[in-house]
Amino acid sequence: MWTIIDSPVGELRLVAHDGAITAIDFMPALYAENRPRGERSDSDPLLVECARQLAEYFAGDRTHFDLPLAPAGTPFQVRVWDQLRQIEYGTTCSYGQIAGRLEMTGHGARAVGLANGKNPIPIVIPCHRVVGADGSLTGYAGGLDRKTTLLGLESGALF
Template sequence: MWTLVESPVGQLRLVANDGAITAIEFMPADYADGRVRGDRADDDPLLVECARQLAEYFAGDRTTFDLPLSPAGTAFQERVWDQLQKIDYGTTCSYGQIAGRLSMTGHGARAVGLANGRNPIPIVIPCHRVVGADGSLTGYAGGLDRKTALLGLESGALF
């Protein structure tokens, strides 16, 4: 099931399945990826709660989320997404730092970047908080303008 909500970074589609949030999609979304979305359910309690928490986040009143999450990915992607959730509000971390936390060497930062780009629940799983080794804003599946806006919201508009 899913619903649409408006946000400062554009319309978002919130998707839930089996009692957990499975995706947040920046609209317009690419529908050819095969993910099950089901019927529209604007009054579903979980989707309503997700929308409420996102509204609080965008208003600057929420720094963490308390939602059941079920992102679908490989075991490695899930390990990366778990690390993303440990990056505090208003801070950033580099791809290499995350690779180091996962005891990866060599091309670990690149692998982390690829997994980061596949995060199906952006904002709540804060992939926007990952930056290049030099602090630069590197790619973001939602677009660099959204990444800049989200980091600006969290850091007092430093980006």
């Protein structure tokens, strides 16, 4: 099931399955795999709670999400997404730093970047907090304008 909410970064489609959030899509979703399965349900308790927590986040009143999550991905992607959840609100981390935490060498930062780009639950799994080694904003599946907005919300000023 799914619903759509408004946010400072545009419409978001929240998707749940088997009691967990499985996706948050920036609208319009660009890829066929992002099409939700099931019926729209604007009153589903989990989707309502997810929308409430996102509204609190966008208002600056929430720094941590407390939702059941079930992102679908490879074991490596899931490991990267677990690392993303360790990045504190209002801070950033580089792809290389995450690769180091996963004890990767060589092209580890590139592999982390690819996994980061496949994160199906942006904002809640904060892939927007990952930046280049020099602190620059790098690619973001939702677009750099959205990444800038999200980082600005967290820092209290425009990034």
